[in-house]
Amino acid sequence: GTIVRRHRIPLPPPYEDQFYTIDHFNINIEVTFYARKYKITDCDQFTENFLRKMGVRLNPPASRPDDPYTQERQKILDSMTPFRPYERIDTLKQFLEHDGHVLRFFCVWDDPESMFRDPRELVLHYYLSDDTIDIKEVVPVNSGRDAVPLFLRRDKLPKHAPVGLYQPGTITDRTVLNVLGNLIGNKGRYIVDNRKTGAVHQEFYKDSDLKIGAVINVWGRKIILCDCDEFTKEYYRTKYGI
Numbered sequence: 314g315t316i317v318r319r320h321r322i323p324l325p326p327p328y329e330d331q332f333y334t335i336d337h338f339n340i341n342i343e344v345t346f347y348a349r350k351y352k353i354t355d356c357d358q359f360t361e362n363f364l365r366k367m368g369v370r371l372n373p374p375a376s377r378p379d380d381p382y383t384q385e386r387q388k389i390l391d392s393m394t395p396f397r398p399y400e401r402i403d404t405l406k407q408f409l410e411h412d413g414h415v416l417r418f419f420c421v422w423d424d425p426e427s428m429f430r431d432p433r434e435l436v437l438h439y440y441l442s443d444d445t446i447d448i449k450e451v452v453p454v455n456s457g458r459d460a461v462p463l464f465l466r467r468d469k470l471p472k473h474a475p476v477g478l479y480q481p482g483t484i485t486d487r488t489v490l491n492v493l494g495n496l497i498g499n500k501g502r503y504i505v506d507n508r509k510t511g512a513v514h515q516e517f518y519k520d521s522d523l524k525i526g527a528v529i530n531v532w533g534r535k536i537i538l539c540d541c542d543e544f545t546k547e548y549y550r551t552k553y554g555i
Contacts, residue, residue, distance in 0.1 A: 317346055317347075321333070322346055322347075324337075325345040325348070335364075335367070336369075338353065338364075339353070339364075339369065339371060339372055340353055340354070340355055340356060340371050340372045340373070340374055340375065341353065341354070341372040341373060341374065341375040342372065352375065353375075354374060354375040354376070354377055355374040355375070356371075402486055402487075404443065407441075407442060407443070408442045408443065411440075411441035411442045412442045413442070414440075414441040414442065414544075414548075415438050415439065415440055415441070415544075416438070416439040416441065416520060416523065416541065416544070416545045416548060417436065417437070417438055417439075417541060417542045417544070417545055418436070418437040418439070418523060418525075418538045418539075418540070418541045418545065419434070419435075419436060419437075419538075419539050419540040419541065420434070420435040420436070420437050420448070420536045420537060420538050420539060421433070421434060421435065421536070421537045421539055422435055422531075422534055422535070422536050422537070423535075423537075424534075433450060434450070434451040434453075435448050435449065435450055435451065435464055435536060436448065436449045436450075436451060437523075437536070437538070438467075439520060439523060440467070441520065444469060444517065444519060444520075445467050445468055445469055445470075446465065446467065446468070446469070446470045446518060447463060447465055447466060447467035447468075448463070448464040448465035448531065448536070449462075449463055449464055450464040465531060465532075469517045469518075470517060470518045470529075470531065471515050471516065471517055471518075472516045472517065472518055472522075472530060473516065473530070474530065474531075474532045474533065475532055475533050479513060479515065483513050484513050484514075484515050485512075487505055487506075488505075488506045488509050488510065488511065488512045489503040489504065489505055489506055490503065490504055490505075490506045490510070491503055492504055520548075520552075521553070523538060524538065524549070524555070525538055525539065525540060525541060526538065526539075
């Protein structure tokens with residue numbers, strides 16, 4: 314809660330008839346509020362700019378003292394080897410940072426099995442919130458083709474499909490170990506395997522794999538990335554410098 318409410322605070326004796334002003338504050342100094350000392354270790358950017366404009370020369374920031382309880386607690390946690398290893402998979406940070414951010418590429422698929430061998434125009438969306446991809450086909454008017462909702466539904470796109478096809482459930486975020494087998498009443502006992510023994514890893518397309526002129530494999534179809542929108546260009550300029 315609030316330790317000191319908002320008001321004018323008098324200076325410590327023998328100057329108790331005066332009050333603290335902005336001239337009494339700086340970094341790495343001590344101030345006394347009602348016989349209790351506080352050490353100012355640092356300040357935010359707005360305060361730093363404000364004091365510099367007033368001509369105040371700021372001291373270098375001071376280090377914050379360590380908390381004995383936190384140090385002792387960390388020693389206990391480091392020495393513990395849990396019987397059931399827990400692996401934390403956190404995707405919330407990526408979702409919160411990139412929710413609604415979508416990379417858009419304009420693509421072409423030259424279908425070799427098409428009767429007239431006309432190129433098919435596609436729009437690829439890469440969702441930065443969860444690294445998934447969907448593709449929509451641009452069907453011209455009076456083209457004679459049936460419009461479909463999606464050319465590829467939204468999902469992670471494997472790089473080596475359909476060669477690298479796996480049965481459902483083969484690729485998982487976590488692997489488990491049956492530590493007892495069927496020795497006791499034909500019932501297994503499972504724990505999370507933090508070493509991922511026998512885990513199958515599949516390589517999926519990332520934003521670093523997409524660029525203008527690249528050819529990607531969409532379940533056996535070779536799709537050429539021809540162009541992208543302005544947001545996508547600015548994203549690659551900022552993150553990759555290209």
